[in-house]
Amino acid sequence: MNKNTTEIIKLKLAKRYAKEKRFKLYGISAIAVSIAFLLSLLINISVTGLPAFQQTYINIEVDIDSKLLKLDSQYSEQELFRANYSKVVKQSLKAMFPGVKGRKQKRALRQLVSKSAIYQLRDFVIDNPSVIDTKQSLWFLARDDVDVFMKGGIDRSLPESDRRLKDFQLVWVDKLLSENRLEKRFNVSFFTEDDSREPEQAGIKGAMIGSLLTMLVTMLLSFPIGVSTAIYLEEFAPKNNKWVDLIEININNLAAVPSIVFGLLGLAVFIGLFGVPRSVPLIGGLVLTLMTLPTIIITSRAALKAVPPSIREAALALGASRVQTTFHHVVPAAMPGILTGTIIGMAQALGETAPLLMIGMVAFIADVPQGITDPSTVLPVQIYLWSDSPERAFTERTSAAIMVLLGFLIVMNFLAVIMRKKFEKKW
Amino acid sequence: MIDIEKREEFDIEIDKTVGKPFIDDAKFSTRNVDVFYDDKQAIFDANIDIGKNQIIAMIGPSGCGKSTFLRCLNRMNDTIQGCHISGDIKLDNEDIYHKHQDPVLLRARVGMVFQKPNPFPKSIYDNVAYGAKLHGLASNKIELDELVEKSLIRAGLFKEVKDSLHKPGTGLSGGQQQRLCIARTIAIDPEVILMDEPTSALDPIATAVIEELMIDLSKKYTIAIVTHSMQQAARVSQRTAYFHMGHLVEVNDTNTVFTNPEHQLTENYITGRFG
Numbered sequence: 201m202n203k204n205t206t207e208i209i210k211l212k213l214a215k216r217y218a219k220e221k222r223f224k225l226y227g228i229s230a231i232a233v234s235i236a237f238l239l240s241l242l243i244n245i246s247v248t249g250l251p252a253f254q255q256t257y258i259n260i261e262v263d264i265d266s267k268l269l270k271l272d273s274q275y276s277e278q279e280l281f282r283a284n285y286s287k288v289v290k291q292s293l294k295a296m297f298p299g300v301k302g303r304k305q306k307r308a309l310r311q312l313v314s315k316s317a318i319y320q321l322r323d324f325v326i327d328n329p330s331v332i333d334t335k336q337s338l339w340f341l342a343r344d345d346v347d348v349f350m351k352g353g354i355d356r357s358l359p360e361s362d363r364r365l366k367d368f369q370l371v372w373v374d375k376l377l378s379e380n381r382l383e384k385r386f387n388v389s390f391f392t393e394d395d396s397r398e399p400e401q402a403g404i405k406g407a408m409i410g411s412l413l414t415m416l417v418t419m420l421l422s423f424p425i426g427v428s429t430a431i432y433l434e435e436f437a438p439k440n441n442k443w444v445d446l447i448e449i450n451i452n453n454l455a456a457v458p459s460i461v462f463g464l465l466g467l468a469v470f471i472g473l474f475g476v477p478r479s480v481p482l483i484g485g486l487v488l489t490l491m492t493l494p495t496i497i498i499t500s501r502a503a504l505k506a507v508p509p510s511i512r513e514a515a516l517a518l519g520a521s522r523v524q525t526t527f528h529h530v531v532p533a534a535m536p537g538i539l540t541g542t543i544i545g546m547a548q549a550l551g552e553t554a555p556l557l558m559i560g561m562v563a564f565i566a567d568v569p570q571g572i573t574d575p576s577t578v579l580p581v582q583i584y585l586w587s588d589s590p591e592r593a594f595t596e597r598t599s600a601a602i603m604v605l606l607g608f609l610i611v612m613n614f615l616a617v618i619m620r621k622k623f624e625k626k627w
Numbered sequence: 628m629i630d631i632e633k634r635e636e637f638d639i640e641i642d643k644t645v646g647k648p649f650i651d652d653a654k655f656s657t658r659n660v661d662v663f664y665d666d667k668q669a670i671f672d673a674n675i676d677i678g679k680n681q682i683i684a685m686i687g688p689s690g691c692g693k694s695t696f697l698r699c700l701n702r703m704n705d706t707i708q709g710c711h712i713s714g715d716i717k718l719d720n721e722d723i724y725h726k727h728q729d730p731v732l733l734r735a736r737v738g739m740v741f742q743k744p745n746p747f748p749k750s751i752y753d754n755v756a757y758g759a760k761l762h763g764l765a766s767n768k769i770e771l772d773e774l775v776e777k778s779l780i781r782a783g784l785f786k787e788v789k790d791s792l793h794k795p796g797t798g799l800s801g802g803q804q805q806r807l808c809i810a811r812t813i814a815i816d817p818e819v820i821l822m823d824e825p826t827s828a829l830d831p832i833a834t835a836v837i838e839e840l841m842i843d844l845s846k847k848y849t850i851a852i853v854t855h856s857m858q859q860a861a862r863v864s865q866r867t868a869y870f871h872m873g874h875l876v877e878v879n880d881t882n883t884v885f886t887n888p889e890h891q892l893t894e895n896y897i898t899g900r901f902g
């Protein structure tokens with residue numbers, strides 16, 4: 201090389217390296233900022249949400265007296281079911297705190313335990329009728345106020361009027377604590393119960409099943425439709441055809457339509473025109489399919505386009521038909537990309553709230569849906585519903601549900617990575 | 628310098644293909660074939676016969692249309708956007724562009740090895756077995772194994788890959804990939820094999836294996852090979868066709884082309900004054 205040229209290059213080299221360094225720095229600081237945001241979000245959610253994974257239980261000596269239950273020596277199953285369990289619970293509590301007087305205090309005493317205690321006792325007695333006329337030491341869900349206290353949410357130093365637990369209630373709680381009758385346990389019912397008006401009883405099972413069913417409908421519809429559309433457009437559709445171009449433009453535009461519009465469309469077309477019931481996973485899945493399709497089609501097409509044409513030529517030259525070429529070689533080669541696109545689309549759908557509000561999936565539903573035509577809600581909508589409630593226990597559950605939702609999203613992304621790896625291994 | 632030479636080239640008339648483009652026992656015969664990529668003409672009025680059980684070499688400077696012409700013979704050009712072809716191309720006296728002609732069947736009869744190796748992103752075994760499975764050429768696993776092995780041996784690749792048949796074909800070296808593509812093509816036992824610079828990525832030893840294979844195959848099959856190596860053309864082919872800027876300039880017995888070319892352009896090319 202000419203000496204002069206080398207000098208010129210050398211002179212510029214320092215500048216080029218400086219530029220490279222600067223660019224690297226920008227990149228790293230951008231990543232640092234986003235990680236900081238992400239961390240603060242996660243920490244915030246975890247701090248509020250983690251307590252919801254524990255729940256306070258209260259131990260009571262229950263005197264299952266047949267007289268209190270109003271049961272004769274002979275009783276039918278129905279009588280057993282209808283027996284006065286609430287009285288039993290009330291009396292047992294009274295027996296533990298003999299000095300309680302006055303209506304207000306008596307009511308407060310009853311409210312140490314959750315309303316669900318009555319049903320829990322009923323189920324226990326029905327399952328074990330031999331316990332009638334015996335004393336049993338049973339654990340019940342504590343009321344949300346007690347729960348909040350146990351989790352450190354009530355400050356004793358505040359004046360009584362500013363506290364949710366009054367002085368006399370604190371005395372009871374202290375007594376229970378000293379007798380080891382109050383315990384925080386893992387909150388199983390958060391995962392096994394449906395939504396409820398009583399915060400300590402509210403769980404996310406209904407929403408999880410609802411989400412699952414909705415995702416199932418979305419997946420079953422959007423994957424085959426989206427992928428076959430992409431395959432057709434990419435591999436078979438005539439090029440430079442104005443109809444094909446029109447469809448392409450429309451698909452690209454659909455990807456940019458705000459999701460709530462799909463909700464309105466679903467309301468008008470699926471519910472209004474075809475009479476699909478509201479608030480059910482079926483309609484939710486249909487609407488989310490509309491929303492997910494453009495994502496799946498666009499990413500699948502990109503994946504198909506990335507398959508080198510030489511692969512198609514190789515197959516065609518061996519006498520494979522176009523369909524064989526496509527399905528034996530092109531689609532498998534594009535599969536990792538197609539799956540990634542699909543899972544991204546599904547993850548979007550899983551977290552989507554707005555269009556579901558339009559089709560009535562926002563209702564309070566206290567039953568676990570049994571099928572895709574049972575009313576149900578979904579995780580993000582459940583979060584939205586709970587976030588509206590002022591009770592501390594609901595705030596906790598809002599964050600806990602967000603954590604569960606994030607957990608699902610992470611699992612899905614992880615799955616995407618695994619599937620990519622699996623399909624890529626075939627190469 | 629080159630510009631001046633090129634201008635000289637333009638002055639030389641390319642009127643009609645000189646030499647002996649037509650023969651009696653033709654496998655392929657093309658008449659008045661023009662090929663266009665959109666508006667750009669890549670082949671001008673190609674008239675040539677390709678003899679049965681012969682090797683024909685196609686030579687010419689880069690970009691003169693050798694690959695384009697070859698791809699007309701198995702209708703691979705059908706897959707290219709904006710490429711259209713006029714004229715007659717007959718295989719065994721049947722028009723291969725006739726509307727009742729099935730391009731899938733045609734391509735099974737006329738195999739092709741591409742200029743750039745293009746193995747499937749599958750195992751070596753599957754690469755070779757694919758065509759045979761597609762056309763049902765093996766009735767069971769043992770037959771298929773045998774066919775794969777035989778094809779790999781003939782392509783001179785078996786020794787190198789016999790312990791890694793189930794490793795990806797894309798993991799082979801460029802030259803190995805090219806031999807894999809050759810093995811894949813001969814596995815379906817085509818009547819005609821079109822080879823577009825099959826040895827351009829191979830070392831002399833592998834090249835010799837492929838050349839031997841071609842000579843061996845030509846006893847039963849018809850072979851058209853594009854090559855930039857005139858020695859190779861001289862070694863393997865019976866006839867040679869010289870292309871120049873889309874024109875088929877001269878076709879003759881290989882011997883004649885290299886010792887006594889008729890056309891000025893052919894002479895320039897083989898004596899190294901051009902290209």
Ligand SMILES: Nc1ncnc2c1ncn2[C@@H]1O[C@H](COP(=O)(O)OP(=O)(O)OP(=O)(O)O)[C@@H](O)[C@H]1O
Nearest residue numbers: 664669687688689690691692693694695696707742
């Ligand atoms: N797919 C295509 N679209 C448009 N033009 C093309 C296409 N393929 C080839 N051509 C053009 O056709 C002409 C002939 O190309 P071709 O590939 O047949 O040349 P070649 O003789 O095989 O060259 P080489 O020896 O470099 O392989 C070239 O001018 C090229 O630019």
Ligand SMILES: [Mg+2]
Nearest residue numbers: 693694742823
């Ligand atoms: Mg070429």
